[in-house]
Amino acid sequence: MKIEQSTFTFLSSLAKNNNREWFQNHKSDYEASRENILAFTQELIKGIASFDPTVPSALDPKTCVMRIYRDVRFSLNKLPYKTNFGIGISAAGKNFPGPGYYIHIAPNASFVGGGSWHPAADELKDIRQEIDYNFSDWLSIIENDDFKTEFEALDTEDKLKTSPKGYPSDHPGIEYLKLKSFVVSKQLSNKQLSAETAIDSLTRTARKLYPFMNFLRSANS
Template sequence: MILPSTLTFLVGIAEHNDRDWFQDHKADYDKARENVLEFTRSVIRGIALFDATVPADLDPKSCVMRIYRDIRFSKNKTPYKNNFGIGISRQGKNFDGAGYYLHIQPGESFIAAGSWQPETQQLKAIRQEIDYNGADLLELLNNERFVKLAGDLSAEDQLKTMPKGYPADHPMIHYLKLKSFNAVANLPDSLLTGDQAAEQVVDMFETLHPLVVFLRNAVN
């Protein structure tokens, strides 16, 4: 489970995002990070049971993202993130295709599975797969458990115009216009701090796993 103290630390860093506060609470950060690493280890082991591409012994340190922000090219100069981001694939957070993401932030935690802003060749391959095998995508998206958990693919990241090579009246145009292919589900704080948190998160990822398989098959 995620300890309440971990969420408390994140609330604190959101309210006091400066180096002095962070140094004064470095011990709280270290405890929170260790808690997130252990939680990630449990989630990795669970995912490995249904996704053979994810090693059960994958080091959680390769999955948990740094809390330090890169402010070199950002107008936002706050030095720290107010969340823990966790990317899980065979290469940890360094995705080479579709995978899983866990975001821990008080009141705004969520999971996501799929492919976020794939590079050009992968994007073309995914669109071609949707064009050729749209019925397979619709079948998994219409699965009762999938719909109950995520509803549909996120439409947050999509083209304003038609993708090149596809007509406006294409039956799958809604999905062909996407630039990212992700299913997202919110995580209440009460779920994350519950005794069965890791098991529940793994179960959610397993529900979204068919989307990951579809996207991987598209680029392989």
């Protein structure tokens, strides 16, 4: 199972013609692309379920693939469609509380990642506490050679400029405690996703995320 070239072609064309008239005239192309993404997701779910017991192998891929229609009601960007397919995989599909796996499919801009993105205040507090209490375990995961080779550095979007309340500025893990998201990602080429080995490759990558995911889950259990 792989991402078909026709799916990338559809997304590229949509980026150039992001309007309802064009979309309606190419609805069959969209539906074929979505079916490709659903089939791909189904196989990826099975791959992740083989090592992560929180993800049911029978999880419906339709609960994982995100809508292509944008909610423009409160956005300055009024373009009606996303120009990517997003896939969120967790025990509850895309609508997951806590950490989850995410795959972003876009021409020459795809990536796979996972973790807790902008967790709610209580969840963020728990993650910081877990890092504080088990800092050596945290370091053993994020400084593991396989992990560092596979993924980019942790996302620092919206990182605090000062220490969060309750933590001294000289805490050995202060730079991690300042984070407001705990996610990592890996860029993917069209060629990688279009290869017959795409599912196996993504499954291996997700497996390397598993200890990181488990640490974040333990904070909220």
